[in-house]
Amino acid sequence: MAERSESRIIYMKVWQAPIRIAHWLMFASVVTLGITGYLIGNPPFSAPGEASRIYTLGTIRFLHFLAGYVLLASFLLRLYWGFVGNRFSRWATMLPVRKWQWRWIWGETRSLLWPRIRYYAYTGHAPLGNLVYLLVYLGVLFSIVTGFTLYAHQQYTPFWRTLGAWGLALFGYNLNFVHLLHRLMLWFFAIFLVVHLYLVVYTVVVTRTTQIDTMISGKKFVFEEELAPEAEKP
């Protein structure tokens, strides 16, 4: 890495505005969904007083559905931007379909497990990160599908009835199973949150690259030579 320190460092835009907006909307909505979802599935209280005067769980459910719509919107925004955004956000670059990506994934995994082994820093998401985020996006999609299937079964308009029937058919006409899968997604995101927060801090400390401020400003300090397409192949 000695020659790297001699190369020119530039402050460049990596994450465009829609990516950052989608990221923080997803963060806010997933946290809201997690907390309210946990309370809906397992309300740890019994409110005193007359039912006609209180609407505690009703309000929690309202927040859950609202956050669900926010998550849907931010997911659609992210989905769209994966087709029109810069090269760091494209689905085409995120899919691990090339050999060098898998070589890189192995190299990154090795350096995570054996910290003595160093591996390269990457301007956007490194291939291992891309793989994890693809999995998370699939998780988001799965939560949206199961969540809106459950939501559809509370609405009795023709639109929601049709949607609910499709969703139910997808899961073998087992609404209780949909509930279970949706519930398990809460824990999927809880695990992701722990790993994600840790790896962000880890990356900042170990590779000395910016992470948290990059998701706010969108900018990152990058070695100039890394911008060359050849740099993608170690």
Add this chain to the structure above:
Amino acid sequence: MGDGIQTLHTWERSGLLDDAWSRREFLKFCGRMAVLLGLSDAFIPRIARALETAIQNRRPSIVWLEFQDCAGNTESFTRADSPSVAQAVLEAVSLDYHETLMAAAGHRAEEARHKALEAHRGQVIVVVEGSIPTKDDGIYCTIGGKTALQIIREVEPYALVFVAVGTCAAFGGLPKANPNPTGAVGVEDVVRTKPVINLPGCPANPDVLMGLLVHYLVFNRLPDLDAQRRPLFAFGKRIHDTCERRPHFDAGQFALAFDDYGARQGYCLYKLGCKGPETYNICASLRWNMQASWPVKAGHPCIGCSERDFWDRFTPFYERLPEVRAFGVEQRADRLGGTLVGVTAVGVLAHALYTWAVRRAERKAEELAKKEGEAKPNPPEG
């Protein structure tokens, strides 16, 4: 309404009126049917007339087949303690064959079925109660030497429609529950050429069967069904959305045990495992036993008896969610998820400490090398 009342007078004089119930009761029944089907009171005379015509002509013919069942739907229908209007009407219309209710037995009973079928080819409403075994050529349920499967095949050409009454007939029900030793299936899995209407429930609500019959008699067509062949008028909404305890759910008031303050206050049974949120049925609005009560009103959570494979899917009945079978251990979703999050957190912490230790050792080694380098009097240049 005058026309309808006139009709009723004719009907009373016709002698078809069973002494079990009065004209007033009959009118109330017609009114209830109108409400059940979502019709205005203008339809009450039409319903009365349709029933009268049906009874006078003794058609359509109804054949009630019982297979792998407990006769619970029949029991529900006859409501042993007080003969209901619904039962009387059904018998008056033309219940030509019903193993439990008919007086005939043996060959004469089979003959009655044959006669009914031949006389109304393509017009018979076949009510099926109980599941149909398919394993080992269906030998687990035979009547008069014929398997349930053979009887269905025999009846199919004569049928107008198959009405699967009860969860067993609709979805396989309890006989189909794991491990399903008889290979039981519902009517919809066997009947290919005729429409099937599912009236699941354990047992099915007798008024819903009457509603279906009345709908056919009044409009001469079958009611709208949902994706699982259940009539929308009865299975269009979840128990949870029609439940009288729903305000307590929205308020966040729950019974936590069957004998606690919440249970006495009539709070929501959600936390005691109520499957109302997953179950489509009309129990909450129509109720049971002369509209006297229904499980949730009586203080018991809904077990979702009218849903597909409820015995396998909705158990444990007193838990919110089914068990997760992982590593041979049955766990609750939340305990499993919480454990995984904990393991992840510990793993992350271990990784951080490990990385820090390795890096520290490296730094120490570097510093040591540096010091040794400085200690040397004349470091070589370049």
